[in-house]
Structures are given as structure tokens and as C-alpha cells.
Amino acid sequence: MRYHNITHDDMLNGDGLRTVLWVSGCTHHCEECQNPITWDINGGIPFDEAAESELFKSLDKDYISGITFSGGDPLHPQNREEITRLAKKFKQIHPEKTAWLYTGFIWEDVKDLEIMKYLDVLVDGPYKKELRDPQLHWKGSSNQRVIDVQQSLKDSVVLHKDN
Ligand code: SF4
Numbered sequence: 666m667r668y669h670n671i672t673h674d675d676m677l678n679g680d681g682l683r684t685v686l687w688v689s690g691c692t693h694h695c696e697e698c699q700n701p702i703t704w705d706i707n708g709g710i711p712f713d714e715a716a717e718s719e720l721f722k723s724l725d726k727d728y729i730s731g732i733t734f735s736g737g738d739p740l741h742p743q744n745r746e747e748i749t750r751l752a753k754k755f756k757q758i759h760p761e762k763t764a765w766l767y768t769g770f771i772w773e774d775v776k777d778l779e780i781m782k783y784l785d786v787l788v789d790g791p792y793k794k795e796l797r798d799p800q801l802h803w804k805g806s807s808n809q810r811v812i813d814v815q816q817s818l819k820d821s822v823v824l825h826k827d828n
Contacts, residue, residue, distance in 0.1 A: 765787075
């Protein structure tokens, strides 16, 4: 897997202060995407041991609420295995912290993936510029949903409480 950045103390991509992993690769190609540099699956740099160590060191900090996987698309088929491994490892180390993931896929198409066992919140769907609304919390356009993953696996889609 390749990635572009790890950002620390992020306040915009989920609850609280978070560590965000920005991966390479996205096939959705939404018009007016803010991050087209991340579309190329071969872009960025390799996610190596040093990067993983930086990521988990950041997540150890008491004031960090959890991890957010973003990009690019963490659920690009070529990223799924590695992101699933990272999400599982994160939950084993920090069961009390939360894992969020932003994807251009919709919930109905990815809900059966193994990674859902390890996620708390999924922000789903492509960005649609005609549905853009800067007032929305944690998402760019109104078609996207901020989904409570564990509740939704038991029931139909349940939106995150602050959505
Ligand atoms: S899914 Fe996200 S990263 Fe991919 S093109 Fe759409 S807005 Fe950009």
C-alpha cells in the first residue's frame, strides 16, 4: 500500500482530535474532488515500517480519540487488505478509541467486508458537487452518510448520533 500523509491532531475528519492516514488510490474520480493528487494507486510513498510506527506512536497519545482512514479511498480494492490489518491492530491496541473511514463506495456495497468489524464510523459515498453543503458535519455533500457501523451491521443503516 502507498500513502500521501499522516496528519496529527486533526479536528475535521471525525470526533475529537484524531490521527489521519491519507492513502493513495481512488477510482471514483468525483468532480471537484479536493484531493485528486491521491487518485493514483502508484502515487505517494510506500507505507513502510517507519510509517506504521509513526502512525501507532501518534495513536498512543491519551488525548487522541482515534484513527481516521482517508485518501484517496482506503477501500480501493488494492488497499483493503492492508487497511483491514491496520484497523484490526488498532482495535486490539486501543479498544476504547474509535476508527473512522472515508470511502467513495456506498455502505450497501461494502458492508460485508471484514474491515467493518473494526470500524466505528463509515462516511460513505462519492462527493457530489451539486449536493455540496459547507454546513454539513464531517462530510462534503448531502448524499454522503456518517454511519454508525456496529449498529448498522445489526440493523438497517443507522446514522452516527451527531450527523
Ligand atoms: S471518493 Fe473522495 S478521494 Fe475519491 S474522487 Fe471522490 S472525493 Fe476524491
